[in-house]
Amino acid sequence: MYGVEPGDIFLADCPARLAVEVIADKWAVVVLWGLNDHARRHSELIDLIGGISKKVLTQTLRRLQTNGLVTRTDHGGVPPRVEYELTALGRTLMGPIRMLTEWAEQNGDAVLAAQEAG
Amino acid sequence: MYGVEPGDIFLADCPARLAVEVIADKWAVVVLWGLNDHARRHSELIDLIGGISKKVLTQTLRRLQTNGLVTRTDHGGVPPRVEYELTALGRTLMGPIRMLTEWAEQNGDAVLAAQEAG
DNA sequence: CGGTATCCTATAGGATACTG
DNA sequence: CAGTATCCTATAGGATACCG
Numbered sequence: 649m650y651g652v653e654p655g656d657i658f659l660a661d662c663p664a665r666l667a668v669e670v671i672a673d674k675w676a677v678v679v680l681w682g683l684n685d686h687a688r689r690h691s692e693l694i695d696l697i698g699g700i701s702k703k704v705l706t707q708t709l710r711r712l713q714t715n716g717l718v719t720r721t722d723h724g725g726v727p728p729r730v731e732y733e734l735t736a737l738g739r740t741l742m743g744p745i746r747m748l749t750e751w752a753e754q755n756g757d758a759v760l761a762a763q764e765a766g
Numbered sequence: 767m768y769g770v771e772p773g774d775i776f777l778a779d780c781p782a783r784l785a786v787e788v789i790a791d792k793w794a795v796v797v798l799w800g801l802n803d804h805a806r807r808h809s810e811l812i813d814l815i816g817g818i819s820k821k822v823l824t825q826t827l828r829r830l831q832t833n834g835l836v837t838r839t840d841h842g843g844v845p846p847r848v849e850y851e852l853t854a855l856g857r858t859l860m861g862p863i864r865m866l867t868e869w870a871e872q873n874g875d876a877v878l879a880a881q882e883a884g
Numbered sequence: 885c886g887g888t889a890t891c892c893t894a895t896a897g898g899a900t901a902c903t904g
Numbered sequence: 905c906a907g908t909a910t911c912c913t914a915t916a917g918g919a920t921a922c923c924g
Contacts, residue, residue, distance in 0.1 A: 758855050
């Protein structure tokens with residue numbers, strides 16, 4: 649009914665739901681974006697992003713790791729040096745994310761206006 | 767430092783953060799997707815989506831409304847008839863969302879494999 | 885430096901029942 | 905039909921302190 653077809657986002661086990669699951673938290677997209685150019689260290693991301701705590705950054709990175717989007721490399725030594733980097737899979741996600749951020753740059757004002765009006 | 771430039775997602779008030787704010791909940795993208803083709807009624811969305819409660823659907827629709835992405839039209843009468851439809855602004859967001867769902871269709875298996883491995 | 889550990893609060897979201 | 909109302913729980917996420 650309603651013309652639902654195979655592959656539709658509505659099916660509970662549909663892959664499209666998975667995309668939502670992956671990016672639908674407060675920091676995932678921001679962190680991925682921070683890894684766009686090249687590998688970065690934990691403290692680098694903390695400074696770069698701003699407003700995220702160490703705990704939450706670690707949590708977010710772990711989730712991204714679990715989803716196969718980011719690798720964690722411990723170079724050892726003292727002081728510690730750990731680098732996070734996009735996987736090949738993670739890089740494929742940057743295209744859609746870039747679209748989203750471009751949309752936001754172009755339409756952010758309209759959203760804010762709607763928020764203030766409503 | 768770290769080559770942060772104006773417009774970067776990292777600035778706290780950057781528009782790109784707004785995109786995350788708009789789509790980063792469990793149901794927003796799914797509901798928008800449900801309105802892709804044409805206006806739909808509340809009960810239609812309930813049946814179509816599956817797994818969402820009336821309360822949560824209403825909440826999600828209200829948020830989308832507040833963000834200027836969806837309109838709510840009460841046609842009155844008994845029984846009630848209320849239709850939700852994408853605004854022009856909402857339609858501009860469907861491009862990026864389509865990219866996301868396409869990414870998920872192509873890469874969903876890889877994410878699942880990573881989840882099971884990790 | 886790169887984390888844990890601990891504690892806390894707000895809120896998202898689910899279940900169920902009721903209403904105009 | 906399209907919601908509210910109510911209650912509930914899990915968890916996301918923030919603050920702070922400590923550790924190897």
